[in-house]
Amino acid sequence: MSRERLIAVIDDDESFRVALVDSLSSLGYGARGFAAAEEFIAGDGTQPYDCVITDIHMPGMSGFDLMRRLLAHHSSVPVIMITAHEEPGLEARAAAIGAVCVLRKPFEADALTHCLERALKA
């Protein structure tokens, strides 16, 4: 590995966000948490993230809104979406706008690493 891969974690649920950031660092990634999509956008744009993991349902900007904004800015950063909702059809909607995969909470560490490998290979 030439350099540490950097991943942004966006989730309004603090305990899960902290857990996921620590989980990623235990997997050998650099990770930073954001409580909202707006916070991520406002944050240092110079930081080149290798992957974005975002919750879908958040107050304010949703995961889909963020994805559309990234696309509008010609960003090629791969996006993984997570959700605690049971709403059917989210996978199809996420795939349609180019998300790498959707993880439904609670998910196994294996599912996360599998998604990350796909995302970072691209």
Add this chain to the structure above:
Amino acid sequence: MDKTAPTVPEEQRFILTSASPSRGQKRLALGVMLAFFGAVLILAGELSNIQLGRIDAFVPAYGTAVFVNDLITAVLLFNQFAIMRSRALLAIASGYLFTALIVIPWMLTFPGVFTPGGLLGAGLQSTDWLYNLWHAGFPTFVIAYALLKDADPTKGLWRGSAGAAILSSVAVTAAVVCVVTFLVTAGQTHLPRTMLDSVHFSTLSHYVAGCLILWTAVALTLLWIHQRSVLDLWLMVVVCAYAIEIYMPSLSGLARFSAGWYAGRVLGFVSSILVLSVLLYEITTLYAQLLRAVMAQRHEREARLMTGDAVAAAIAHEVRQPVSAMITNADTAVRWLDRSMPNLDKARAALKRIAVDGHRAGALIGSIRAMFKTNARHRTSLDINELIQEVIVMVRSDLQRHRISVQTDPNLQARQVIGDRIQLQQVLLNLIANAIDSMASEDGPRVLSVKSEVVDSGIMIAVADSGKGIASQDVDRIFNPLFTTKPDGMGMGLSICRSIIEAHEGRLWFVGNTPRGAAFQFVLPIAAA
């Protein structure tokens, strides 16, 4: 109608005759008043002396319009009286009725309208004296209104039946108009001469007009002193218009059918339509406000009522968050420990986070339990049949969509139980929603029956449907949490219903319906009388 007079400020807002005028309304009233005086200034010169010639249709058209306007205004004001029971409103409503009624003999006796000399055996002076008494009468009613409105509330409010009060006011007003008409027709020879002929007024009419204007000035002053409401504001405008209307013919070379005379009549018409328009406008606005308030209240109530599945989905989402964090933290802790150089600090931090999340999940479950625990404060005595009707109204569109007919008790006598209204609505809503679901996929007649009856242990409510029923092997499990026969159900509805009923010291059970379908019955303790 509610017999107590509303005195709560919150309600006053919705009562037109007591709502205070807004700045915009005051400005509009001032604008109208200025327009009236503007008209006087324009007509005060030579213009008003121009004799325009007689338009035969004018008097009947004007009279009919004033009659209709004032009659409708009177009806609206009598209605306001029925709500507010204020004697002042009864007085002003009678005033409008008086003007509406006195217009009839005025029209009938007007020379040349129906017969050359006027009907009812009228003489030369009759019509003008009817006009004078009409224009003296209305300010009198306004004075009564102004004096009564600020009277001691115990005297100002009508205690008896509103219907009787209105009927007697109508009878008295009609009698007064009849007597006045009789006096000015039968006794016409004794009337002071205000008319020289059927067109020209005498000089005496000047003095009569002066007295009438003074009388309206008294009315205006009293209104000004006691002004408070939107109605007061517009009555002041109307009284001003009356004064100007009386003044106009005096300007105009003292003749009927002069420009000034026509202008006076037009002004009379405008003033008669003024309070009516204001009442109608205000009533429509208030209706819209009330409608919005009722809708908001209803939305709020429905938002609190969720079917068991919706409750379960919301709970599942809330619990899933800490559980997901716990699983991720556990994985992470294992990973920190599995390293060739185990990172004990990181592992310890992850384990601590698991404990925190566990407490959070525990607190959530506690708060959910608290939500279903019956709070004694919310318990009131309520009519179970009224509650059934409310819930049926809520699901009416579902019932119509699935063409389900509803049977309820034909004689809906009040049956009082003690309970939490929202929770009992929730139980009924769940049972009825289940019944609708069960019938939606079935052919044959779809009948939902919701009935209550008095039994030994209290009041029994039965919700029965003609749907697919419940399979015998499932009957023992339907009340278990997480058991469901619905493809997208969570199986929480019936178990929540049973918890609620048991918290009310009642029982909920299932019986088969004949010839098909399911019936759920529950008993609630009867409220002590």
